[in-house]
Amino acid sequence: xxxxxxxxxxxxxxxxxxxxxxxxxxxxxxxxxxxxxxxxxxxxxxxxxxxxxxxxxxxxxxxxxxxxxxxxxxxxxxxxxxxxxxxxxxxxxxxxxxxxxxxxxxxxxxxxxxxxxxxxxxxxxxxxxxxxxxxxxxxxxxxxxxxxxxxxxxxxxxxxxxxxxxxxxxxxxxxxxxxxxxxxxxxxxxxxxxxxxxxxxxxxxxxx
Amino acid sequence: xxxxxxxxxxxxxxxxxxxxxxxxxxxxxxxxxxxxxxxxxxxxxxxxxxxxxxxxxxxxxxxxxxxxxxxxxxxxxxxxxxxxxxxxxxxxxxxxxxxxxxxxxxxxxxxxxxxxxxxxxxxxxxxxxxxxxxxxxxxxxxxxxxxxxxxxxxxxxxxxxxxxxxxxxxxxxxxxxxxxxxxxxxxxxxxxxxxxxxxxxxxxxxxxxxxxxxxxxxxxxxxxxxxxxxxxxxxxxxxxxxxxxxxxxxxxxxxxxxxxxxxxxxxxxxxxxxxxxxxxxxxxxxxxxxxxxxxxxxxxxxxxxxxxxxxxxxxxxxxxxxxxxxxxxxxxxxxxxxxxxxxxxxxxxxxxxxxxxxxxxxxxxxxxxxxx
Numbered sequence: 218x219x220x221x222x223x224x225x226x227x228x229x230x231x232x233x234x235x236x237x238x239x240x241x242x243x244x245x246x247x248x249x250x251x252x253x254x255x256x257x258x259x260x261x262x263x264x265x266x267x268x269x270x271x272x273x274x275x276x277x278x279x280x281x282x283x284x285x286x287x288x289x290x291x292x293x294x295x296x297x298x299x300x301x302x303x304x305x306x307x308x309x310x311x312x313x314x315x316x317x318x319x320x321x322x323x324x325x326x327x328x329x330x331x332x333x334x335x336x337x338x339x340x341x342x343x344x345x346x347x348x349x350x351x352x353x354x355x356x357x358x359x360x361x362x363x364x365x366x367x368x369x370x371x372x373x374x375x376x377x378x379x380x381x382x383x384x385x386x387x388x389x390x391x392x393x394x395x396x397x398x399x400x401x402x403x404x405x406x407x408x409x410x411x412x413x414x415x416x417x418x419x420x421x422x423x424x425x
Numbered sequence: 426x427x428x429x430x431x432x433x434x435x436x437x438x439x440x441x442x443x444x445x446x447x448x449x450x451x452x453x454x455x456x457x458x459x460x461x462x463x464x465x466x467x468x469x470x471x472x473x474x475x476x477x478x479x480x481x482x483x484x485x486x487x488x489x490x491x492x493x494x495x496x497x498x499x500x501x502x503x504x505x506x507x508x509x510x511x512x513x514x515x516x517x518x519x520x521x522x523x524x525x526x527x528x529x530x531x532x533x534x535x536x537x538x539x540x541x542x543x544x545x546x547x548x549x550x551x552x553x554x555x556x557x558x559x560x561x562x563x564x565x566x567x568x569x570x571x572x573x574x575x576x577x578x579x580x581x582x583x584x585x586x587x588x589x590x591x592x593x594x595x596x597x598x599x600x601x602x603x604x605x606x607x608x609x610x611x612x613x614x615x616x617x618x619x620x621x622x623x624x625x626x627x628x629x630x631x632x633x634x635x636x637x638x639x640x641x642x643x644x645x646x647x648x649x650x651x652x653x654x655x656x657x658x659x660x661x662x663x664x665x666x667x668x669x670x671x672x673x674x675x676x677x678x679x680x681x682x683x684x685x686x687x688x689x690x691x692x693x694x695x696x697x698x699x700x701x702x703x704x705x706x707x708x709x710x711x712x713x714x715x716x717x718x719x720x721x722x723x724x725x726x727x728x729x730x731x732x733x734x735x736x737x738x739x740x741x742x743x744x745x746x747x748x749x750x751x752x753x754x755x756x757x758x759x760x761x762x763x764x765x766x767x768x769x770x771x772x773x774x775x776x777x778x779x780x781x782x783x784x785x786x787x788x789x790x791x792x793x794x795x796x797x
Contacts, residue, residue, distance in 0.1 A: 236797055259643045266641070270633035274447040275440055287435035287642040291428070303731075310448075315608055 218371045219378050219411070220388035221421075222320050226371035227267055229388070230339050234264050242264030244333065260288075264361070265324040267340050273313035277304060280312060286355070288331040295330075296395040302356055318349025325356060329366070335338060336360065338370040354380055377413040385411070387418060394418045433644060437652030445622070445660055447594035455664050459614050460671045466733065467603040467676055474514070475523045478570045479523065479546040482512065482528040492553035501528065504582060516573065516585035520592040524573060524585065546570050599681060599764030606757035607672045609732040612694065614664050614754050619698035620719050622657045624706035627714035631752050631795065640796045650791070654699045661695055661762035682762035688771040690762070693779040694755040699785030701751070726752040754779055 218226045231237040232242055235251035235258060243250065249258055271280045281295045300306045302322040307315060315323065321341060328336060341357070342350040358381065360366045372378060377383050378399070385402060387395040395402045395418060399411075408414040416422060429435050445451050455520035484495045485509040490574075494502075498512065501575045505514030510530040513717050517523050528549065529539065576584045598604070631634050639766040640646060672678035680687060705718050729736055730752040739747060747753055758775045762769035 236637060236641060256643065259641075264641055266634055266638050268634060269638045270635060271629075272440060272444055272635070274444045279443065280442065283433075283436045283440050284642060286431055286433040287639075287644040289431070289433075310639045 218253075218369070218372065218386045219375070219415075221372075223390070224247065224388040225391040226341055228390055228391075230258040230337055230369070230371055231266075234262065234315075234337055244258050260338060261333060262333060262335045263328035263331060265339065265341060267343070269324060271312045271320075271323065274311055276309050276311055277315065277319075278308040280323065281326060284327045295302055298326045298330055301329065301359070304350070310384060311389055312324040318345050318348070318352060321345060321353060322356070323348070325353065329364075332364070333366065335367045335369065338368065340371055340373075342372070342374065350374075350377075357381055375415075379412060387411075387415065389419050434648045434652055437644075438655050438668065439627075440655050441656035444618070444626075445656060455660060456617060456667055458662065459668050460611055462788075463603075463607060463610050463668060463672060464675065466606055467672075470606075475525050477525050477527065478566075478573065479527045479529070479545045480549055480570060480574065481539050481545045481710075482549040482551050483536050484530065485534055485552050486549055490553045495551035495553050495556075497549060497551045497556050497574075498530075500578065500581070503759050514577070514582060516577070516582050518585050518589070520584075520589055520594055525579070525773055526570075526574065545574040547574065549574060555668060592690040598679065599675075603676045603733075604678060604764050605760065606608065607668070607676070607678050608763045609690075609730075609756045611665055611668060612730075612733050612752055612756035612759050614668065615691070615694045615729065615755060616665060616698050617659055618661050619657060619702045620705075620723055621694065622660065623653055623699060623702035624719050625712070625715060626653060627703070627706040628712055630665055630710055632712055637785050637797050640649075643779040646794075646796065647791075650703060650787075652693075654703075657699065658695050662691075665691065678763070680763055681766040682771075683768040686767065686772050687759070687762045689776050690755065690758050690772055692777075693776040693783075696783035697751045697755075697786075698783070700786030700790065703794075704786040707790040707794045710795070729753070734754060751779060751782060764789065 218229065220226050232239050232368050234247070235255065243297070246258055247261060249261075251258060261311070274282070277294065278299070278382060281298060282292065285291070297309060302325055304319060304322050304326065307319055310319075312320065312323070324342065325338070328338065339359075342353050346354070354377070357370075358370060359366055362379075368381070369419060370377075370381070382399070383400055384396070386393055395405070395414065403409070403414060406417055409416065412422070437650065445455075469600060482497065483687075484498060486493065486495060501507070501512040505512055510529065512528040514524065515525045524701055531539070536545070539545045546560060547570045548559040548565060550559060556575075557739070558571050558575060560571055562568060573585070587736055605659075627636070639649060669678070705722060706715060709715050709718065729739065729747050730750050731737075731747070732752070735754065736744065736747045748757070754775045758767070759773040761771055
């Protein structure tokens with residue numbers, strides 16, 4: 218889901234996550250709704266919110282153990298996840314001593330603890346430098362290919378969408394402007410890049 | 426798989442405790458500061474030996490006066506000491522303790538400045554034939570000083586030493602200021618620790634979107650709050666025990682009443698303030714609003730509940746209200762157990778009311794609690 222700040226990406230994602238409730242319409246995940254299937258859906262999805270701050274004085278490992286306990290998982294799963302997100306050497310660091318990229322990887326690790334079939338990530342790389350961003354991308358690609366996880370992520374980085382996504386939804390001011398694979402949505406207006414397409418659709422750059 | 430260390434309640438309590446223990450400032454304000462306060466106030470208000478009272482003396486001699494020295498100054502010169510422009514005299518009394526009076530000779534303007542700054546509580550206008558006293562009758566210290574100086578001027582220092590045999594100093598346990606103070610500080614510790622520790626933590630985590638992240642997992646919401654309360658209660662026990670140990674070793678404070686009653690009341694106090702804390706933090710996600718809410722709750726009780734000084738100085742009509750404030754109930758019951766030998770039978774009503782307040786606040790707080 219691609220769109221500028223204020224496009225409504227977070228609202229939509231949080232409705233899918235069951236945190237906000239839609240004014241109208243219904244949301245089904247694998248045929249289930251939040252109202253009656255809270256427990257099953259919690260097991261099914263993993264998520265990372267925009268700007269979550271974990272407890273400063275817990276170590277990365279303790280944070281992961283805490284969230285693992287909510288899913289009744291033990292330390293073996295926690296160790297697996299640390300390997301997956303490549304943060305093993307930072308296990309004993311306090312959260313407030315982690316860099317932005319490391320915190321995002323921790324948030325991602327927390328999100329995948331329960332081996333979710335669907336992973337919802339709200340701006341997983343916002344504010345990160347290109348290196349840190351690429352590290353996250355590689356973890357996400359790994360999850361997608363090796364672990365067969367469905368990813369739904371919001372972003373305002375065109376290249377993130379191009380690199381990671383099979384389907385792209387372009388949003389602005391609460392409405393969906395275009396939807397399809399990268400090739401499909403570019404083909405419609407004969408555009409060469411998502412940037413170009415976005416300007417045609419909204420009359421401005423995405424980062425404005 | 427079922428080890429207790431994997432259980433969410435265990436992990437939540439561990440997380441909350443770790444957050445408290447790993448913050449040195451929290452330990453200072455929670456443990457060291459109350460002990461320092463007990464020590465400072467205990468020392469300041471249970472001093473033995475001499476009392477020091479200070480006043481300004483302004484000499485007024487007009488041209489028509491035949492005597493060229495003022496009345497009190499003559500007496501002070503003869504019976505006390507004078508250094509530069511300061512007169513001193515010590516009133517002796519074995520049973521009451523000695524009182525040292527210091528008079529700073531100065532001008533009217535300077536005397537008023539000294540009074541405003543609290544350096545003196547009384548201005549003595551000393552004339553050759555008589556002496557006048559200028560002071561605020563509402564100030565107890567000024568009144569005492571006035572009584573002493575006017576008697577000194579009228580009868581001489583001997584007045585203070587008369588009727589020794591009519592004074593029987595009380596050495597009963599539980600009558601010192603520090604005996605009044607320590608139970609109050611214990612009660613206040615519960616209130617402060619719960620309100621700031623629980624309310625502020627909840628509001629802070631809500632503002633950092635951590636609550637939102639946590640309830641997006643299968644975590645049981647009640648476990649989160651239960652863990653927060655348990656961690657805080659554990660800290661309150663540690664804080665309370667250390668404060669008591671200090672008071673016991675340093676001031677010889679002891680519990681004359683029933684220990685089980687004290688423990689039940691301590692628990693009830695914690696339940697009351699934990700519930701209240703959950704209720705006041707159930708909605709806001711703005712730490713500054715939270716700050717205001719907590720202060721609005723805590724400050725009036727700190728002033729009115731008689732932690733440092735008896736609330737019987739407040740107007741009569743306020744007393745029944747003050748007595749039903751949660752903090753007053755804890756402090757009063759603690760005091761009756763510490764100093765009056767009260768047992769469970771004397772404090773069970775308070776324990777019951779406090780527990781009910783806590784449970785009602787907790788349940789209503791949970792009903793309107795905003796996790797997102």
